[in-house]
Amino acid sequence: MRKKLCAVLTILAVAAGALVPMPRAEAIDAWAIAAQALGVFGAYKSSLAAVLAMGNDVNAQVQSKRQDLEEQGRAKNANDVRLVDGIMERLVEHGDYVLRANSLPFTWALTDSPVFNAACYPTDYVTINRGLVHGLNGNVDELAAVLGHEMTHGLRQHSAHSYAKAAAQFYGMAFLNMSTGLMDWEKMSALVNYSIAKNVTLPIEYEADEGGFRIMTSAGFNPGGGAAAMARMGYYMTYETKELLEYQDPTQKELPQDDFSDHPATEKREKRLAQYMTDYSAGHVTVKDRKTVCIDGTPLLTVTWTNDNYDNSPENAYLVAGALARAFHDFDTADAWGLAVTRNGGATQRGDARVNELLYHFLTAAHAGALLRDLVQAAYAGEAASGAREKLRAAEKERADARAKERAAVEAADAKAVDKMRENSDTYSDYGDSARALMLMERVFASPNDTDRALSYVIRARAYAARGDAAAARADADRGVAEGEKNVLTWVNRADVRRTLGDREGALADCMKAIEVDAKNPFGYLIAAELYDEMGDGAQAEQYFKKLYEVEPRAAARIPDTYLEHIDKKAYDKRVKEQKKAREEKEKALREKNKKESRMKSKS
Template identity: 55%
Template structure:
């Protein structure tokens, strides 16, 4: 059984909840002609400067939050508290399988200031997923169920969320909305042309339309290529949009997500594009991916170079899935055109039914409708025309450009600063605290591989601790011994090794390393904290009290001394702490009461708003 290991530097890190969810409306300085008319040049300049300062400071803060594994952990806990956990193992397995493939090595380049992705399937019935600034992806069970666990569609949606994280979309949009608000606030104070509610509405609306919408399209494109690169059907993104459109307009009985089918000809007045526009754009990406050969006409007919091959079928019992099925078949067809440089790679054989295990849906449709000869003719004609059209050359050029972009990202990672590498070490240590040895080892191995590594000795000691969390104690001690030998002046090297010994059950060796840590840095409180915990664990109260007394001397504000010892060391401090606990408990109870009251008020409001729904939908609720 794994030892409940010591959280080495937990108290040194501020544990606060990450209040920034994915999908925050984002904006920059929206032109305000009415305000500008009555404002001086100085006022306009001041508002612009105010917005710029707000943007820069907020962005720096958000990026710092996003690259802190403590905040990532809090994102997960916050999601679980608010939305619970999906109890259906099939839902969880479907998401886990897709995310493991999407996050496998080589699928993308993780920037130096990004955390490894982590995810959770919650118990919300709404059709949604979100990526927090911390690279934490929250997936609603409602989304998994509506997509029927289809891996290609899930991959496109989850790749979309990953792109938000890789490109820091949440951080940027939140910073821009703050810039807009501060800039317009200063301008409004000078001109007084609108009230604060109008200003807030203008900020949110302009952010949704000018910045969040383009980022959604960017995330769709990123998700398309992430999923395709991982081997998923590249038609999954378009199919997911088709499924989503059918669900929101035909099936959803939730007022919050219902979409009026008569309002789909233009972009919605929110922070996401209309689903049919997204489907159209994703099919455009599929056409490019197929060297220009594959299209879907009227959301049902799959074509090769404009010539119809087959039509998607209506197969579902409760909704029209024609477009979804056409998009998925088109995706398989597009992958074959992408992967094969000539018709010879398709495996056509005279007198034999065509089949390809890479394209099960297409294979089944061709067999059912007797389309082998037609498919063969269209495919051969398509390749014959590539030289004249330049379609294959355009595809090769596009992929060379993407390869160059990945190489540039790799170089940026190789040039990671010592500051970024230090943060990798810190985050690796935090992952070890939470028992996530895979992520801890991935980050510390990454740090050790980079040219600008600033402290190899501490990095080795941290890797040793991560290996111990995994249970590989022999390798853990090799690394920790090397770290201590290379730098005996760093107390944390000995503390890491002490924690390894503690996990191994060797308290004597752990206590000896605590003494070495104290000798290296007498003001470091954690050697006394760890030794106090170790002595207490083995029942030596006198030695534990001595260690805790020393801890109180060097760090009286650390507050990790158990009450039974603090009452002997500093009774007044214990009394103060107990009063603070009682006050915090009272405040928490009041907060919970207010939250329950707000929920009831929101529920009443939604019941009132439901009268605006179509009669048929109201009756079905």
């Protein structure tokens, strides 16, 4: 994210500066005028509005994913892809969170980049590098914590606000320096970068850590996964990384503030996430010295290494503690644990077998099953006096009430926001993404501010058709037309639904009705022309493409070459010329890329 912020600041620097240096006094006056005209607050608001609008645009989301995969490549290991998809699907479907009214449903992809990283774009596209998966050894709970962290960036729209704050800080520093006539662009750039890291990015990383913890625990993952991920990340960034920008100097841990890094030191984040785990357990479970798991301060067991390549005992300690924290959180009595001491000195309990697996391993190794039983009994016995469980449930109720307010605000979104949700749903259907299209239509139908319910029915019908649910698609499309027979859009959308379901004659009839309702709307002509083309009736197809062109000349891009050549030879020749130029530029770029790669190979 920091690279993107710096790119924005570079653009601002160019926009703010002059091509020809002005005398000092004139420069100061020019900046003063600009400050009065725009202002720091204006810079912030305009930048924020622009990025938020992009973040609520399905085409931008799709394009950001495509561009990312073009640059990084798609991951080739099918097992890695299945792992990440499974975690993200579980977080998205079962995590407790609220998408804002102007936010898109999450989408994601695993790239082939070896860099230890993941990020969330302003469009709610989460990019995950295979380097992260391998760096965390494919641990499900650690990955869930990191991906929940990235989702929180999207939910809280951190990227948009970071861009806007960086822009405002840039302008503020520029005005301050210019007013004294002591502008030093190199020093100012360094100040801006530091300001981004310290004041913009670092605080939201802590917020994202907590948000990620809440999402992943509500989805059923191990509450120790976040602290374990930080423990692993700290080791990786110190001893294994080959990327200079990732390197974490172990001697810098005690600095009062992280340096130019755009993330807090992993040790600080580990401690915070460990505390969230403890709080989640009603205060019962802690980890001492990153290896000894305690219940109410009494040591239960000390973990050992289970990895030959490095000391992974901190990870093991947090994951064992997390399994206990999950039980303390989920069960209101000691008996509800279903604890049973095994013959080999270990113990078993109710809950997710995967989450408990590491706990069982170390309980057996330490013969600590009976001790666990006794400590659990004592912990619950002491809750009457401490009020720990009441405090836990009260804190959870407070968070639940806050989320309920957020959900109510989304449902009460104004008509303009609802219209955008419907538009985004329609665009998802264009891309064949019925799941996200239907998800948005659920929000539209839940809103009291949907001012065009007939249109909503036909848009939802398109999503059902994209999913292959013919019965639901026909029912919604017919209802939409019945309730909005004077709206041309209900007819063209039902035409598209019928076309998708293979009913070309019915689709053509709807196109004719759409043209009758509004002869200036281009969509009836477009769908009719495409249908005739599909049916092999070139004459009729050309006739309707011609009518489309007459109604909307900008729709020429939708007219195939064979028809455009007859309809407008000049427009056709221009297209051929542009296509030739684009091919030549693409071939040139490919040649330059191949030359660059050849030079790099020869040097190596």
